[in-house]
Amino acid sequence: MSRPNSFNKKEVEKRKEQKRKEKSKRKEERKTNPGSKSFDDMIAYVDANGMITDTKPDLTIKKPEIELDQILISAPKHEEEESVGMQGRVEYFNEEKGYGFIKDLGSTNKYFFHISKAPKNIKVGDVVLFELERGHKGNNAINIAYKQ
Template sequence: EKKKQAKRLEKQRSKEARRAEGTSSFEEMIAWVDEHGNLTDVPPEERARKAQEVKLEDIVISTPKKTEVEEAPLRGRVEYFNASKGYGFIKDLATTEKYFFHITAAPAEIAEGRTVTFELERSARGMNATHIVFADQKN
């Protein structure tokens, strides 16, 4: 009986000591998961208050912004032209690639074998030659 009484007193003393220290409240035991999946003791409301608003201009990406650079027109030779159907092909002199063109993008006197300058434009079927001008002509 004396041992039981001593245990009760010891338990009571340790309980009072914990109350006096004021530790281990329920709020102190809670842990939250942050946006990266890590455990933290900071509640989401406080993290939201601390978060800074990010401006779009402050975001830096690895590729530089595209600047408007005027490219020199490509040079090529008319490989094929069908006047009755209104289309042809220009072979780029630098890369030997062939590009389709429509008569509406070419001068009226266009013919096979003529050297021209042109620009490229993407279409549903691939790259097309546009703004075709004879190489010996200036704009």
């Protein structure tokens, strides 16, 4: 018991057939009237200023030579900075192990120091002058001297 084709089915078939015909018509138009652009028209060039153009650049013009010394870089060259002396108080010192910590008077930072970088008779509470050096775990105090 097959059902006869309904009106909707016929309409859908008509629309599909119409789309197929339109598509084949467009395809034929493309074949008969090829695009106005050839391969040479599609190529773009980049000029000396970095702009995209359709004309080939003139290779006879030479670029001006720029010496490396004339190029300015925004970051200044790294120059060796003189380490600024800092003041601090010895907060902790262990004579047996030979290390201690100095608390900076200008801030709350504490810096590690080793006995080899400090005066022989240093003790807790001494006010000292020192410089900083980058160590394994942070800044270390070096060149430790008593404040006069």
